Amino acid sequence: xxxxxxxxxxxxxxxxxxxxxxxxxxxxxxxxxxxxxxxxxxxxxxxxxxxxxxxxxxxxxxxxxxxxxxxxxxxxxxxxxxxxxxxxxxxxxxxxxxxxxxxxxxxxxxxxxxxxxxxxxxxxxxxxxxxxxxxxx
Numbered sequence: 217x218x219x220x221x222x223x224x225x226x227x228x229x230x231x232x233x234x235x236x237x238x239x240x241x242x243x244x245x246x247x248x249x250x251x252x253x254x255x256x257x258x259x260x261x262x263x264x265x266x267x268x269x270x271x272x273x274x275x276x277x278x279x280x281x282x283x284x285x286x287x288x289x290x291x292x293x294x295x296x297x298x299x300x301x302x303x304x305x306x307x308x309x310x311x312x313x314x315x316x317x318x319x320x321x322x323x324x325x326x327x328x329x330x331x332x333x334x335x336x337x338x339x340x341x342x343x344x345x346x347x348x349x350x351x352x353x
Contacts, residue, residue: 241302242328245285248348250278255351268353280348288324292316 247268249258254277262269268282270291282289287296288311295311298321307326312319325337332350 241300242307243331244283244307244326244334247280247282247351247353248334249280249351250346250348252349252351254278255349255353259351259353261353280351287311295322 247255247259249255257277258271258274258280259268259282260271261267270282274280274291279291287294288309289295293313293315295313297309297311299310301308305328307324307328309324309326311322311324313322325339327335327337327345329335329347334348336346336348338344
């Protein structure tokens with residue numbers, strides 16, 4: 217009986233270590249700007265908690281968004297993530313957004329280029345995409 221338990225443990229461990237990337241989702245958390253060189257002009261730290269927020273006139277420098285565990289924030293929008301599906305290099309996110317005057321559901325298709333670069337794609341509009349860079353602020 218003991219050898220059977222050991223064998224199971226070895227098999228489980230070998231499966232986990234053989235496919236380490238299968239269970240890991242892309243970490244989208246952080247501040248993302250359309251130009252890596254403009255991160256300091258788009259984002260700032262504010263308040264006692266040193267929270268990342270948008271600077272005044274951040275849109276002049278290309279803008280961006282802030283991704284947190286359960287929401288995405290833009291300069292004028294606050295979106296709760298309703299669902300997320302990672303499929304290799306593509307992330308499909310559905311969010312419920314609230315702006316100053318309305319609520320809406322938005323679907324994001326994001327392609328990961330590398331750990332610090334993503335591209336938002338717009339299905340149905342061929343060639344339309346926006347590249348974002350992770351800001352280290």
